[in-house]
Amino acid sequence: MIFDSLDVSYGNMWGSQQGTTHPDPMPRAVAARRHAAGMEYAVLLSARERPLALVEYWPRRMWRMYLFDDRSWRMQMIDLKPHSAGMLLAHRNTRWQFSNEQEHASWNWDVQETTTVSADGQVEVSSEFGGPLGALHALAAGSSGARVRRFVTAVESFLCSVPEFGDWQVFAPFLAQQGHESARSVVLRDVSVDEGSGPLRATGIDQLFSPGACDTPDGPAAVDLVDAGLLRITSGQLAVSDPGWSGETPRTVAVPPGEFPVTLSLLRTARGVDVAAARVTLLDIPPREWEMALLPDEDLGLLGEGQFYGVGVDTGTAAFMDATRTVIEDQLDDELFMPLDSHLAVELPSTEHEPNLIAFRAGMGDGAYPVWIGRTDDGQVGCVVVDFQLHSADGGE
Structure with missing residues (x-):
């Protein structure tokens, strides 16, 4: 030619x-x-x-x-x-x-x-x-x-x-x-390429935590909500990461110290039950807007249509924890991974005044998943959500 x-x-x-x-x-x-x-x-x-x-x-x-x-x-x-x-x-x-x-x-x-x-x-x-x-x-x-x-x-x-x-x-x-x-x-x-709507947006988060029947690409399903316990934050930094993957930098969000409820959104289909999303609620106020949790060197301007920066999962497990919480790898099998074979979520407790850790199954397994920060009208962090993208809705933000 x-x-x-x-x-x-x-x-x-x-x-x-x-x-x-x-x-x-x-x-x-x-x-x-x-x-x-x-x-x-x-x-x-x-x-x-x-x-x-x-x-x-x-x-x-x-x-x-x-x-x-x-x-x-x-x-x-x-x-x-x-x-x-x-x-x-x-x-x-x-x-x-x-x-x-x-x-x-x-x-x-x-x-x-x-x-x-x-x-x-x-x-x-x-x-x-x-x-x-x-x-x-x-x-x-x-x-x-x-x-x-x-x-x-x-x-x-x-x-x-x-x-x-x-x-x-x-x-x-x-x-x-x-x-x-x-x-x-x-x-x-x-060659002209449609700019589209840019990086992934937090659409349908409310639907993830609305119990009842829903439609998915695999057919009809149902959403159930489960209380996974109270997360204790002492340092003012909430971390989201795979507790068994030490090579992954956790995504952190500045939050006030305290104890906050963790809720799992379960998706029930003919195939079984999977964790569709997990949420830490810091304020009992509906979020006004959502933003993606980013690491310091991440730039949304570098993402294409529908792309995102997310928490990496290499053990099929994700967790909410205080950023100062340490994990003893030798104890993970007995205290976390084996219990998760029969439970959807597991708490690694601590002393009364130390931070704990709440781990849960990560959707369909290993991969990368977006972490969303829900902010109130005055900019406070109302909740933090990790979405395992099993049935994100098509609605607006």
């Missing part, structure tokens, strides 16, 4: 998955903010409605490019890393060969050739063979396993400029490796 223009669209990284379009596109402005913040995103370069390259921006100024052929098959992957001032080194270039469309769809390649380049021009080319056609390649090469070649060359032929955001012509020369030749000048055209 000969091209004189490229259509440019943005989205989340998805190159490791099959496909030729962004499954989750984002506006250019969001991608630009993510680039400035050093956060990952993806750029799709297309011509005549055919994908030519997907370029992913990774943290630490790393880039990955997937190249497509005229059939829109993903046939090549190039990893680029910083080399010298203003330059990137294509330090790993992997190509695949497939015998037919079915083999490509199931990612059963016949030949995988990987070229690795060091910063001083040392090159290694490794060929691996698989499948019936790959066996023929191996036989012709005189080897039943991988074949490796090594040589030294000028590293300049593997360098390209570090692109400023939007300067995607930098990657156009790579397209020739899949037979796509550019005209003398290439015009970039941004």
Whole structure:
């Protein structure tokens, strides 16, 4: 294909998955903010409605490019890393060969050739063979396993400029490796993406805590509310986290010291009973507005349509606790995880004047879930809710 223009669209990284379009596109402005913040995103370069390259921006100024052929098959992957001032080194270039469309769809390649380049021009080319056609390649090469070649060359032929955001012509020369030749000048055209309503909003929180019948994507269900006990806060900081995942930074909310009721919203369906949401009520006043609980370095402007920052769950369990509450990992199995096999919530008690911890099953299990702060008319924290997104309503805020 000969091209004189490229259509440019943005989205989340998805190159490791099959496909030729962004499954989750984002506006250019969001991608630009993510680039400035050093956060990952993806750029799709297309011509005549055919994908030519997907370029992913990774943290630490790393880039990955997937190249497509005229059939829109993903046939090549190039990893680029910083080399010298203003330059990137294509330090790993992997190509695949497939015998037919079915083999490509199931990612059963016949030949995988990987070229690795060091910063001083040392090159290694490794060929691996698989499948019936790959066996023929191996036989012709005189080897039943991988074949490796090594040589030294000028590293300049593997360098390209570090692109400023939007300067995607930098990657156009790579397209020739899949037979796509550019005209003398290439015009970039941004594909318009609806800004939408932006990041996830706290819709339907009231419905989560309204007992009675409701509809879900899986059919009719019922909401029941369960009292999970009183949470004791002593430091003025309420934390929401997975009590068994020490690597996760808890989300904290400034609240007054005291004891506050914890309520679970249970969703009963034909499949069983799951915890749909959990709430700490600090004031018996309906919230006027909701805001997402954020860590200090999180920016809502970096989120695309319907995205959120949330509490990470790696043990199927979430908890409300005082930010100063410590958890002894050796006691978690006996005192928390095993009891949660037969209970929806478990309290890890403390002495009379020390903070306790109330843990509960996290919806359908591991993942990330939004934490919402409900504020009253005068800005006070009225409640804190973690929504496990089992049946969030479509109503307004």
